[in-house]
Amino acid sequence: MHPPPGSRRAGQRTTGTTEAATALSPTSWVEGPIGSTTVWGTSRSVRLAIVLVALGGLLGAACSGGDTGAATPVLGWYINPDNGGQAELAAACSAAAGGRYRITVSTLPNDASGQREQLVRRLAAKDSSIALMSLDPPFVAEFAEAGFLRPFTAAEAAALTDGVLSGPVEGATWHGRLVVAPFWANSQLLWYRKSAAARAGLDPAAGPVTWDQLIAGAERAGATVEVQGNRYEGYTVFISALVASAGGQVLERPEAGRDARPALDTPAGHRAAEVISRLAHSKAADPGLATAEEETARAAFQGPRGGFMVNWAYVYGAASEAVASGALDRGVLSDIGWARWPRVNPDQPSRPPLGGIDLGVSAFTPHPDLAADAVGCLTAADSQRRYMLKSKNPAARGVVYDDPEVRRVFPMADLIREAIGDAAPRSKTPYYTDVSAAVARTFHPPASVDPARTPAAANRLVVGVLHDRVLL
Amino acid sequence: MSLATTTTAPRPGTRITDRAAAERRLGWALVAPALLAMVGVTAYPLARAVWLSLYSYRITDPAGREFVGLRNYGVVLGDHLWWSDVVTTVLITVVTVGVELVVGFLFASVMHRVVFGRRLIRTSILLPYGIITVVAAFAWKYAFAIDTGFVNHATGFGEFSWFGQRPSALVVIALAEIWKTTPFMSLLLLAGLAQVPGELLEAAEVDGATRTQRLFRVTLPNMKAAIMVALLFRTLDAYRIFDTVFVMTSGAQGTETVSFLAYRQTITRTALGLGSAVSVLLFASVVLIALVFVKGFGVDLGRARGER
Numbered sequence: 001m002h003p004p005p006g007s008r009r010a011g012q013r014t015t016g017t018t019e020a021a022t023a024l025s026p027t028s029w030v031e032g033p034i035g036s037t038t039v040w041g042t043s044r045s046v047r048l049a050i051v052l053v054a055l056g057g058l059l060g061a062a063c064s065g066g067d068t069g070a071a072t073p074v075l076g077w078y079i080n081p082d083n084g085g086q087a088e089l090a091a092a093c094s095a096a097a098g099g100r101y102r103i104t105v106s107t108l109p110n111d112a113s114g115q116r117e118q119l120v121r122r123l124a125a126k127d128s129s130i131a132l133m134s135l136d137p138p139f140v141a142e143f144a145e146a147g148f149l150r151p152f153t154a155a156e157a158a159a160l161t162d163g164v165l166s167g168p169v170e171g172a173t174w175h176g177r178l179v180v181a182p183f184w185a186n187s188q189l190l191w192y193r194k195s196a197a198a199r200a201g202l203d204p205a206a207g208p209v210t211w212d213q214l215i216a217g218a219e220r221a222g223a224t225v226e227v228q229g230n231r232y233e234g235y236t237v238f239i240s241a242l243v244a245s246a247g248g249q250v251l252e253r254p255e256a257g258r259d260a261r262p263a264l265d266t267p268a269g270h271r272a273a274e275v276i277s278r279l280a281h282s283k284a285a286d287p288g289l290a291t292a293e294e295e296t297a298r299a300a301f302q303g304p305r306g307g308f309m310v311n312w313a314y315v316y317g318a319a320s321e322a323v324a325s326g327a328l329d330r331g332v333l334s335d336i337g338w339a340r341w342p343r344v345n346p347d348q349p350s351r352p353p354l355g356g357i358d359l360g361v362s363a364f365t366p367h368p369d370l371a372a373d374a375v376g377c378l379t380a381a382d383s384q385r386r387y388m389l390k391s392k393n394p395a396a397r398g399v400v401y402d403d404p405e406v407r408r409v410f411p412m413a414d415l416i417r418e419a420i421g422d423a424a425p426r427s428k429t430p431y432y433t434d435v436s437a438a439v440a441r442t443f444h445p446p447a448s449v450d451p452a453r454t455p456a457a458a459n460r461l462v463v464g465v466l467h468d469r470v471l472l
Numbered sequence: 473m474s475l476a477t478t479t480t481a482p483r484p485g486t487r488i489t490d491r492a493a494a495e496r497r498l499g500w501a502l503v504a505p506a507l508l509a510m511v512g513v514t515a516y517p518l519a520r521a522v523w524l525s526l527y528s529y530r531i532t533d534p535a536g537r538e539f540v541g542l543r544n545y546g547v548v549l550g551d552h553l554w555w556s557d558v559v560t561t562v563l564i565t566v567v568t569v570g571v572e573l574v575v576g577f578l579f580a581s582v583m584h585r586v587v588f589g590r591r592l593i594r595t596s597i598l599l600p601y602g603i604i605t606v607v608a609a610f611a612w613k614y615a616f617a618i619d620t621g622f623v624n625h626a627t628g629f630g631e632f633s634w635f636g637q638r639p640s641a642l643v644v645i646a647l648a649e650i651w652k653t654t655p656f657m658s659l660l661l662l663a664g665l666a667q668v669p670g671e672l673l674e675a676a677e678v679d680g681a682t683r684t685q686r687l688f689r690v691t692l693p694n695m696k697a698a699i700m701v702a703l704l705f706r707t708l709d710a711y712r713i714f715d716t717v718f719v720m721t722s723g724a725q726g727t728e729t730v731s732f733l734a735y736r737q738t739i740t741r742t743a744l745g746l747g748s749a750v751s752v753l754l755f756a757s758v759v760l761i762a763l764v765f766v767k768g769f770g771v772d773l774g775r776a777r778g779e780r
């Protein structure tokens with residue numbers, strides 16, 4: 001019936017010219033017959049006037065739609081919504097470019113799936129207004145495989161990855177080429193309330209803890225272990241990190257596209273399912289586990305029963321801001337501790353999930369080289385430092401974590417750097433959305449997970465989905 | 473459409489004069505631009521959707537494109553997701569169209585009879601129909617929202633999450649649909665009411681028919697054509713419901729409709745083959761509904777418009 005709301009912007013863009021065209025046609029149609037009954041000269045001047053007015057309208061529409069400062073190329077940067085940090089960088093890099101280009105930002109929808117959806121729709125139509133895009137790492141393979149991204153040259157890649165932590169570089173590479181530039185990176189930590197950990201008899205800061213120790217400890221302490229268990233991308237992140245920490249991966253040969261083989265029905269997949277099942281049936285699980293997302297988990301963690309939580313690096317900054325605005329008691333903030341993501345097996349280091357944002361250059365921009373240049377400015381170490389302080393999102397370049405100001409705002413800076421460096425990218429497949437949805441669907445709700453059956457069922461669903469044998 | 477063909481088709485046995493032939497040529501010439509535009513904007517996309525539905529094809533993996541014949545249709549029809557979505561869609565359609573018919577008829581009677589403030593009443597009844605569906609859906613969503621909505625506060629439902637489970641979510645979706653499109657229904661029925669001859673009603677009254685008898689024996693049979701057309705239009709519309717579901721639940725809690733399924737396969741998953749198959753099947757269902765109405769119930773679109 002109506003186009004989905006996301007397409008409104010595309011519609012608005014053309015409104016100017018359409019109005020001018022429709023304004024022209026009815027007038028000339030009405031004037032035609034009248035003109036022919038009057039004196040020829042009058043009719044002619046009337047027509048001329050109409051044509052002039054219509055042309056003026058078209059020109060006006062064209063001018064208002066186009067660039068006013070015609071000399072400077074404009075690079076459109078499609079960004080995920082943030083607190084203004086990316087717009088600030090765009091202004092700074094535009095100024096630094098000295099008139100070679102100007103970066104304008106357009107904001108994408110709130111959630112990652114909505115952002116991907118709009119970008120795919122625009123890029124599939126070869127929208128040349130996109131020069132730069134902020135892209136979630138799991139979608140990199142899809143965009144690269146579809147030919148939406150202009151890969152970076154070897155020289156550009158060397159500069160863009162200089163000093164960048166290994167996890168983000170791995171996530172930005174497809175078939176051996178750097179197709180996006182790591183802008184900021186993210187990983188999860190184990191956040192804990194020191195009081196609850198003391199009651200549980202655990203000291204995560206002293207050495208690595210396992211999920212089994214964590215759940216048992218939380219049960220003893222009467223506290224919860226908060227994770228993301230809603231049927232959405234965040235739940236797949238959790239499952240993937242468990243599988244990776246157990247030494248496995250969700251997909252075998254993920255780069256094989258639709259012929260990739262799911263590898264959940266493996267010892268690693270079974271271990272991951274065991275942890276989820278154990279937690280879901282424990283009294284340490286949050287009552288709202290099946291609908292828990294990052295923010296709901298954080299709220300519960302800061303609440304009276306909060307004990308432990310795996311969540312992204314922004315948690316401490318968000319809690320500090322809540323204290324500053326009076327929404328949170330200062331005692332809670334000082335009670336928060338942090339450690340490496342829990343282990344699945346006692347003798348195997350954990351592989352926390354990788355997040356963040358990469359910057360890609362569109363294959364359809366008329367200014368690819370300028371855009372690549374702009375990426376260099378936007379992802380420079382100083383830009384990342386500014387962005388980390390402004391948006392509380394961790395940098396991709398390791399050197400930023402040595403900055404004294406950064407270390408003051410992020411007391412756990414070294415731990416975040418280590419986690420990002422060791423983070424496991426989610427399956428790098430062009431079919432990521434399908435794989436992720438299939439995995440989350442089979443493993444949801446968490447209480448229904450059966451280590452003997454669920455991983456095998458997920459395997460079957462992934463294969464069916466990849467080969468268009470099931471609807472999703 | 474059917475009317476146009478019957479009036480212009482040559483009647484058997486009649487000779488076509490030169491003048492008639494010339495007029496017919498002129499008719500074709502006049503209609504040709506519109507016809508071409510229709511072919512361009514409806515027939516071409518439709519044919520392309522049918523063509524795409526024969527492939528296993530992701531827009532983001534052009535190299536993996538593969539001809540699979542009718543397999544996509546087998547996958548869709550064999551998947552329980554399709555059938556549960558069909559059930560949901562039919563449920564919403566039957567409930568909303570049924571309620572709209574009754575309420576719409578009441579509104580139409582009011583609009584038909586009212587003498588004073590006629591314009592004001594007609595305008596206020598038609599107002600919801602003038603509101604964009606997405607806007608209406610957001611208004612209803614916020615009204616029933618658990619945190620900011622006024623419904624829970626006003627009715628004492630407290631912390632009840634309307635969109636938390638299937639039945640209550642469907643109730644809100646249906647309410648929004650009914651509120652939005654009942655005016656359209658009553659507008660069509662008003663046209664039917666105006667066609668009921670006044671003398672028939674007077675004669676029935678003189679003969680001692682009660683109010684109910686007049687309604688069921690005189691008014692309704694005389695406006696059957698208008699009722700059927702109204703039902704047909706609304707059923708076709710209701711079966712393609714998308715916006716309200718998209719805004720309110722995004723298809724969660726088993727509220728996904730067939731249109732939404734097509735949207736998700738095509739736009740979200742960019743599985744053009746499967747999505748096109750769902751779209752073609754949706755189109756086929758709509759054609760089927762129209763056929764049932766036109767052939768089964770003998771709906772005559774021409775007569776309802778007062779052309780015969």
